[in-house]
Amino acid sequence: MAQGGYAIELRGISKAFGPVQANRDISVAVPKGTIHGIIGENGAGKSTLMSILYGFYRADSGEILINGTPTTIPDSQSAIRAGIGMVFQHFKLVQNFTVLENVILGAEEGAMLARSLSKARKVLGDLSREYELDVDPDAVIEDLSVGHQQRVEILKALYRQADILILDEPTGVLTPAEADHLFRILRGLRDQGKTVILITHKLREIMETTDNVSVMRRGTMVGTVKTAQTSPEELAELMVGRKVLLEVEKAPPTVGRTVLSVENLSVTDEHGVIRLKGVSFDIKAGEILGIAGVAGNGQSELLEALGGIARATGRVTLNGAELPLSGAGADGRSRRAAGIAHVPEDRQHLGLIMDFTAWENVAFGYHDAPEYQKNALFMDNDALRADTARKMERFDVRPPIPSLPAKSFSGGNQQKIVVAREIERHPDLLLIGQPTRGVDIGAIEFIHKQIVALRDAGKAILLVSVELDEIRSLSDRIAVMFDGRIMGFRDPETTDERE
Amino acid sequence: MDYATLLQLLDTTIRLATPLLFACLAGLYSERAGIFDIGLEGKMLMAAMASASVAYLTGSVWMGVLAGIGASLILAGIHGIASITFRGNQLISGVALNFVASGITVLVAQRLFGQGGRTPPLEGDARFAPITLPFAEALRDVPILGPLYYEVISGHPFLVYLGFATVPLTWWVLYRTRFGLRLRAVGENPAAVDTAGISVVGLRFAAVAITGVLCGLAGAYMATALQAGFGREMTAGRGYIALAALIFAKWRPVAALWACLLFGFFQALALRPDVVEGVLQFKVPVTFLDALPYVLTVLVLAGFVGKAIPPRAGGEPYVKER
Numbered sequence: 125m126a127q128g129g130y131a132i133e134l135r136g137i138s139k140a141f142g143p144v145q146a147n148r149d150i151s152v153a154v155p156k157g158t159i160h161g162i163i164g165e166n167g168a169g170k171s172t173l174m175s176i177l178y179g180f181y182r183a184d185s186g187e188i189l190i191n192g193t194p195t196t197i198p199d200s201q202s203a204i205r206a207g208i209g210m211v212f213q214h215f216k217l218v219q220n221f222t223v224l225e226n227v228i229l230g231a232e233e234g235a236m237l238a239r240s241l242s243k244a245r246k247v248l249g250d251l252s253r254e255y256e257l258d259v260d261p262d263a264v265i266e267d268l269s270v271g272h273q274q275r276v277e278i279l280k281a282l283y284r285q286a287d288i289l290i291l292d293e294p295t296g297v298l299t300p301a302e303a304d305h306l307f308r309i310l311r312g313l314r315d316q317g318k319t320v321i322l323i324t325h326k327l328r329e330i331m332e333t334t335d336n337v338s339v340m341r342r343g344t345m346v347g348t349v350k351t352a353q354t355s356p357e358e359l360a361e362l363m364v365g366r367k368v369l370l371e372v373e374k375a376p377p378t379v380g381r382t383v384l385s386v387e388n389l390s391v392t393d394e395h396g397v398i399r400l401k402g403v404s405f406d407i408k409a410g411e412i413l414g415i416a417g418v419a420g421n422g423q424s425e426l427l428e429a430l431g432g433i434a435r436a437t438g439r440v441t442l443n444g445a446e447l448p449l450s451g452a453g454a455d456g457r458s459r460r461a462a463g464i465a466h467v468p469e470d471r472q473h474l475g476l477i478m479d480f481t482a483w484e485n486v487a488f489g490y491h492d493a494p495e496y497q498k499n500a501l502f503m504d505n506d507a508l509r510a511d512t513a514r515k516m517e518r519f520d521v522r523p524p525i526p527s528l529p530a531k532s533f534s535g536g537n538q539q540k541i542v543v544a545r546e547i548e549r550h551p552d553l554l555l556i557g558q559p560t561r562g563v564d565i566g567a568i569e570f571i572h573k574q575i576v577a578l579r580d581a582g583k584a585i586l587l588v589s590v591e592l593d594e595i596r597s598l599s600d601r602i603a604v605m606f607d608g609r610i611m612g613f614r615d616p617e618t619t620d621e622r623e
Numbered sequence: 624m625d626y627a628t629l630l631q632l633l634d635t636t637i638r639l640a641t642p643l644l645f646a647c648l649a650g651l652y653s654e655r656a657g658i659f660d661i662g663l664e665g666k667m668l669m670a671a672m673a674s675a676s677v678a679y680l681t682g683s684v685w686m687g688v689l690a691g692i693g694a695s696l697i698l699a700g701i702h703g704i705a706s707i708t709f710r711g712n713q714l715i716s717g718v719a720l721n722f723v724a725s726g727i728t729v730l731v732a733q734r735l736f737g738q739g740g741r742t743p744p745l746e747g748d749a750r751f752a753p754i755t756l757p758f759a760e761a762l763r764d765v766p767i768l769g770p771l772y773y774e775v776i777s778g779h780p781f782l783v784y785l786g787f788a789t790v791p792l793t794w795w796v797l798y799r800t801r802f803g804l805r806l807r808a809v810g811e812n813p814a815a816v817d818t819a820g821i822s823v824v825g826l827r828f829a830a831v832a833i834t835g836v837l838c839g840l841a842g843a844y845m846a847t848a849l850q851a852g853f854g855r856e857m858t859a860g861r862g863y864i865a866l867a868a869l870i871f872a873k874w875r876p877v878a879a880l881w882a883c884l885l886f887g888f889f890q891a892l893a894l895r896p897d898v899v900e901g902v903l904q905f906k907v908p909v910t911f912l913d914a915l916p917y918v919l920t921v922l923v924l925a926g927f928v929g930k931a932i933p934p935r936a937g938g939e940p941y942v943k944e945r
Binding site for chain 1: 798799800801802803804805807808811814815816817818819820935943
């Protein structure tokens with residue numbers, strides 16, 4: 125496997141941003157023609173390391189060897205010349221350009237476009253036959269699915285004759301089927317002699333796809349192991365530095381009365397498209413109902429309608445009282461007053477104001493709570509700060525500084541702030557969307573425990589997630605959504621991924 | 624309204640649309656690259672003053688045009704440094720430059736000529752003369768088309784033809800060349816350009832420079848072709864009208880031509896209240912006609928023309944992310 129030597133060898137790479145040491149003396153060697161995983165929590169320094177490799181940053185010290193030759197990579201152009209291609213987590217595509225235009229951008233043949241376009245058309249045809257990378261070259265990017273857009277990014281790299289392909293969290297936005305297809309493509313590339321570096325925090329992908337895996341923690345390289353000789357438990361422990369429970373531990377549910385009853389709920393968006401097509405279900409006290417399905421099949425609209433953000437039709441009762449679905453009383457504030465807490469799917473847009481401090485964010489939605497008032501006119505900011513400090517301590521938010529702006533926290537800690545704000549109000553019903561998107565393994569474990577604890581306290585929980593593992597391990601019942609409808613209810617024990 | 628009057632109206636439309644067209648295409652290059660430029664007005668004004676002054680002093684209209692382009696380029700360069708290098712707010716930089724231009728033009732003209740902030744009238748070679756196109760005289764008697772060719776299409780100064788030729792040229796640059804592809808890309812997603820190993824800063828400065836050249840031509844045309852000399856605030860908001868036309872045209876070159884002709888037509892109407900009265904059969908106040916192009920501008924900017932989606936990265940300084 126490694127008879128061809130190393131595609132990439134990093135020796136003693138260090139990089140600091142001010143006082144923060146993002147990479148500390150990192151050495152790793154990636155054999156040619158292998159799929160090499162790099163795994164670590166958010167902030168472990170994976171992205172910094174890859175940015176150094178792609179010429180976005182220069183290392184403070186250390187050496188990079190490409191195919192055995194010491195190489196300096198001062199900018200992206202040099203990285204491309206050295207045969208490195210990068211597929212970023214957030215695609216770098218021009219949305220209103222065609223696939224062809226995106227592929228040739230920066231790699232044109234001469235000043236006129238015609239020749240570049242016809243050459244690219246031919247090369248793309250060859251590449252897509254060779255690697256299962258079929259994309260319509262004349263399609264406009266914004267009309268393509270996320271999976272196809274990612275293929276365009278891979279094609280871009282291959283068109284530039286990359287031998288080493290780096291993918292940063294490639295499956296975060298993909299459906300399970302799309303992810304499987306991606307891994308087939310990556311194996312095909314490896315079999316043709318290309319070297320693939322896969323950066324991810326998902327243990328399952330590492331186990332299924334890679335030949336070797338390097339684990340990073342807090343800026344250092346903890347170790348490199350053969351994938352075949354390790355286990356998810358061992359990798360998780362290496363990542364976090366302590367034993368981690370990958371499965372949620374929970375007792376069988378003690379189900380009580382019906383808390384939420386939804387009948388024939390429909391939502392039509394501003395373009396007149398019906399997003400939610402008459403769904404009906406109940407959730408009982410002490411029960412977690414998980415909504416599974418590929419993103420964009422009405423789950424977001426369901427959360428928004430119940431959370432009072434989107435207008436809807438149908439009938440919804442909470443503890444027997446009917447909730448207004450449009451007009452007066454159909455807003456987040458009334459919902460909160462009725463006993464519904466909402467952890468929105470997109471925490472950075474709906475859950476937090478990134479420039480505001482943690483304590484200001486903790487006040488949102490509950491700013492008129494009596495304990496935060498000094499008198500009729502003024503808020504008691506000291507009480508609010510003290511309350512935030514308490515919540516941060518209980519939810520292990522790091523660093524536990526209420527005056528820090530939300531954007532200074534890592535994704536996991538941001539999510540803990542939102543979850544703390546909502547759960548600590550002891551709502552009768554918790555709506556929670558993508559609770560662990562972009563959250564570290566350690567924090568995932570913690571948030572899952574909090575959700576289960578709320579359930580065990582006899583509350584009802586509606587959980588929406590694109591992570592099927594999460595739905596399966598947390599839910600007491602699973603509803604599968606497709607095209608705005610609930611296709612059926614499943615028992616978590618017997619559901620498999622394809623459904 | 625008879626045919627002769629219509630032709631006069633169209634002839635005036637073409638003359639008045641030309642500075643709008645230069646300015647509109649100027650804005651197109653900049654905004655397609657992601658740099659909003661509200662300072663078209665100031666650049667035109669600066670170019671008008673510089674070109675009229677130099678044309679008067681040297682007696683050569685061509686020197687005047689060069690000076691106009693140079694003056695406009697200086698303002699464009701400042702805008703570029705403020706908004707690209709220092710990542711400042713593009714609107715504020717543009718507004719500030721408009722104020723600077725408004726003041727400095729009068730100041731310099733007064734210092735040079737002492738005529739109340741205007742330049743002396745330009746004559747002879749210091750001004751663009753009309754060009755009679757081939758066969759214009761010979762074809763003049765051909766019914767319908769002959770007079771159209773003679774009156775409307777022929778008989779304009781060189782810059783008018785240059786302005787109209789810039790439309791297909793811009794289309795070709797934008798959609799058929801590597802530079803155009805990169806220019807459009809940098810206005811939509813500079814990160815894509817950056818990761819492809821192309822300089823975002825270099826591309827944006829190139830776009831801003833083209834804007835400077837075209838605004839220079841717009842101003843020079845005002846002072847040395849449309850009129851004979853510079854006068855205080857002579858651009859009269861044309862830079863803003865050109866911006867409205869650009870939005871109306873949804874940042875596309877050929878549509879920009881039609882938008883500028885429309886605005887030019889309204890300006891031409893304002894000069895002929897008698898014609899408007901003849902067609903409508905009642906008297907329209909001249910002030911209302913004068914206001915029409917500006918009213919249309921407000922309507923366009925307020926979004927009455929349907930959804931116009933600007934380049935996605937427009938107005939936002941590019942900061943390299945991880």
